[in-house]
Amino acid sequence: MNERIKILLCNVLQKKHHLFRQNINIDELSEFTLNMKEQKLSDVQRAKKRLSWVLTNEIPVILPHERIVFTKTISKIPEIFTEGEWSNIKNEHYIHEMGRVCNISSNFSYTIEVGLEYRKTEVLKAIEFHSAKKNKKGVEFLLSILQSIEDVETLSDRYAQKALEIGREDIYFMLKKVPRKGAKTFHEALQFFRILHFTLWASGNYHNTVGRFDQYMLQYLEKDLDLGILKYDSALELLEEFFLSFNKDSDLYPGMQQGDNGQSMVLGGVDENGYDGFNLLSELCLKASLELKLIDPKINLRVNKDTAIEKYDLGTELTKVGLGFPQYSNDDVVIPGLLSKGYSLEDSRNYVVAACWEFIIPGYGMDIPNITALSFTKVINTSIIKHLENSKDFSSFMAKVRWEISEELSSITTSLNNIYMEPAPFQSLLMNDCIEKAQDISLGNRYNNYGIHGTGISTAVDSLAAVKKYIFDEQSIGAQELIAAVDRNFEGYRDLWLKLKYDAPKMGNDDEIADNIAIELLDIFAELTAGLVNEKGGCYRPGSGSAMYYLLHVRDIGASADGRKKGEPISANFSPGLNVKLNGPVSIIRSFSKPDMKKIMNGGPLTLELHDTVFRNPDSLRKVSSLVKSYMDMGGQQLQINAVNREQLIEAKKHPEDHKNLIVRVWGWSGYFVELDEMYQDHIIQRIELNV
C-alpha cells in the first residue's frame, strides 16, 4: 500500500467525507412524495423522478488525493409512495423486504464498454419500435431510462466542472470521456463502475452486488499493462482506491445490520467454456483486500476440482487477517445444481453470489433467492408432537416428517402471491433484455425463481437423531416422555435433557446416524420443492442458508429434542448446532459434505471457526488450505472460515471503543463487531466457544 492509499484509507476510517453530507429535511422528502401523488404520476415516473431528485441535489465532492470520484452527500432518499398509498399496496400485494429491486447482479460490463451515449441510442431505437407497436407503458418506461441516463450525465458534468474549479484537470478529462463514452483504460473502467454503482444506490436499489469483477474488468487491465500505461504497482494502487470507494457510503445502505450491504465480489471460477478463469486481476483483488483489511467489497472465491492448492493459499492468507472472507463456492456442485433447475449451461457457468451466498446469474437473473425460509426445527417439533406416538418405526415417522414439510412449504409459499416491487428503470438499464422488451426488471427477466432458506438444519437433524436412537433403536425414552419434556422446556427432566444434549448423535461429528438423517432430510426438502411453481412461472430453490432467521425463527419455537432449550439459538446456515461438543474440523467437513448439495442449490455455507493461532506459520496456513480443498473435493458446496479469538471478542464487547476495527462474520457477510446488536455479538461468541 503506498502513501496515497494510506491517506485515503485513513480518511475513510476517520469518516472525513461524512462532513460533506447534507442535512436532509424529512418534511421536504414527504412533500416531494406528496407532490408526485398529487400529480398522479405512475410508479415508473415516480421512480425516475426520485432518482432525478437525488442526482440533482447531489453536491460534487472531490477529496484531496482522490483519483476515483463520486461520494454520496444525500443521506436519505424520498419514498415514491405516501404512507397511505404504501399501506394500500401492502394490503393488496406481497412485499419482499422494502419492496424494491435488490440482491441481483447487474451487467456492468456492457455499459462500461460501450458508454452511456451508445446506450441512449439503443433506448431511442427501442422507443421507436415500441411506439410503432403502441406499447404506451413500454415507451413510458424507456423514456424514464433516457431521463435517468441524462441525469447521470449531468451530475458527471457537474463533477467535471468542480474538478476544473479546484485544478484537478485529470479528473475533468476523465469525466469528459466516461460515462458518456465507453472506457478505454482500467482507470476509466473503474471510474465508470463507481458512477453506475453510485447511481444504483441513489435510485433506492440495494444489495447491489459486484459480480465477476475479475472476468469483466481484466481486458482493461491487460491492455494497460501491455501498453505500459500501468505497471503491477500502479494497477494495485488504483484497485485499492476503487475498493475504498465501497466503504465510503456503506453506512447509508439499507440492511439488517451495519455491514449487511451485499457488496459481494466474485473471483475465479470457470469461464463460459468451462476453463479456469482465475487470473492476474483475481490475484490483485485478493492482494488489495489483504492490504486494506476492510469489509467491502466482500470477497467470494469460486473453486473447482482443478483449482490448485496455491490459489486456496491466497484465500487462506485473507482468512488469516480475520475479515471473515473469502467465502468459497464449489463450481462442481453449484453449476450442476443450477442446470438442474433450468439455468442454461452458459449462464450457470457465469454464476455469482448474491448479497450473502445465494447463486444468481448476472444480467439475466431476477430471482428472489431469499424470499422465504422453512424452519426445519419447527417442522420437526410439530412432527414429534403430532406423530411420534403413532409411528411404529423411524421410517414411518420420517414419512410423517415428509408430510409436515410439504404442508409447511405450501403454507409459506401460498402467501407469496401478487408480489409488487417498485419499478427500477436505471437498474433495468444494467440488466439484459429489459430495453429490447421495454419491460422493467421489477417485473421479471430470464430467471424468476424464488429461494427458500432452510434454517436450523443441524438442530433438526440432531433432534431426529435423538428420536431415532432413543425412541426407536434403544427404546430407552418413551414418546410421551420426550414430548412432555420438550413441551416443558425440560423442567423436571434433567437427566433426559442431559442425555439429549450430550450423549445423542450430532451432525458435524462424522456420525453415521446423524449424517444419514441429514442426507434424507435434505433429499426430502429438494424433492418437495421440485414440484412447486411460483406465480412468475419460476421454480423454488431449496437452500441451506439461514440469514437472520437463525435468531428470528427461535421466537416461534420452544425447546427441541436435541436438548436445545427455549430461546437458545438454532444452528446458523449449514453449520453444526451450537450446543454440540465437536470432534474437530475433519469430522465437520466429512459430515457436511455427505448430503447431495447439488440439490440444495440455493446456497448457504458451512462455517468453520478456527483459532487465530492456527494461522501463525506458513506450514499451518497450507493445512487450512488443504482442509478447504478437501471439503470441496468431497462435494462440499460452500464454505467460509473465521479466524477467531474468543477472548478478543469478549474484550471488544466490554470496551468497544478500543476495538472499532474488529471484523467478524455474521451470517452471509462481515461487519464490525462493535456495531452489531448485542444479540448478534453474543451469538458469535457462543458459536466460537464450541467450535475451536
Next chain:
Amino acid sequence: MSKGIIFAIEEFAVHDGPGIRKLVFFKGCPLRCSWCHNPEGLSFKKELMVSEASCSHCEKCREVCFHEECQGFGRCVKVCSQRLPRIVGQQYEASELAKILLKGKEVLTGSGGGITISGGEPLAQPIFLFDLISHLKPVHIAIETSGFAKKEIFQRMVSEIDLVLMDVKHTDPKIHKKFTGVDNDQILENLQFLSMSETPFIIRIPLIPGVNDTLMNMGKTAVLLKDSRNLLRVELLPYHQTAPAKYEMLSKQFTPGFDTEKMVNFHTEVFKKYNIKVCVL
C-alpha cells in the same frame, strides 16, 4: 489384540507433523517433568477432571449416583448441566482405536498428513502401540516421544514409524533427573540410534527458563545432533504460563521448581553454527 488407554483425540493438529493430522494422546508417562502441560497424561489410570472455572456449585455432582462409569471417583460425571466433571482416560482395542483415527482418512492422506501418536509417553504402552501402528499403516504415522524407553522398543519404533518427534530436555544427567524424575542415559543412547537411522526426525526442546535454556546445554544438544542423517529441524517450545491450568482440574499441585516468570533464552545461533535448522513454535 491388545488394549491401551488414551486421554484425547485431536483433529487438525497443525504443529505435529506434515499435512492435516489427527493426534492421539496415550495416557501414562514414566517421566515427571516439573513443567508438564498435560498432567492428565501422567497416570496410566482413569482420572477425574473437573473444570471448576464456570462451576455454579450446585453440588449435584456430589450426590450419590449409580452410574457405572462414576464409581470410585466420588463425583457424578453425568448430572452436571455443563458436564464439568469428566473422566479422562478411555480404553480401546488397538483395532477399534485405529478405526476411529482413520475415519476421514482421505482428508488426512489427501493433504500429505496422517496420524500422530503423542502422550503421555506412547512407548510406555509398547504392545498397544505396535498393534495400533500395524492397523494404521500405510497411513503416514508420526510419534512424539521423550525417548525414554528400552532400546529394543525404541529401535523397533524407529523402524516402523514415518516421522519421529523426540524431546531432548537436558544433556546434563543430574539436572535431567532433578526436573524429569528419570536418568537421561537411556534417552541419549536412543537419540544416538535415531540420529544414525534412516527415519526422518525432529528434535523438540521445551525451553524452561533457567533450567535448560543455557548456552552450554543448547551447545551440547547441538553437538549431539550435528552429524545426524535425517534431522529435519530443531523446534524450540518456550514454556508458557498456561501450564498450571490443568493441575487444579485434577486436584494436583503444580510445583515447577523454577522461576516461571523468567524470560527464556533462545540461543538459536548455536544450532545455526552446525547448519541445523531451528524454529520456535
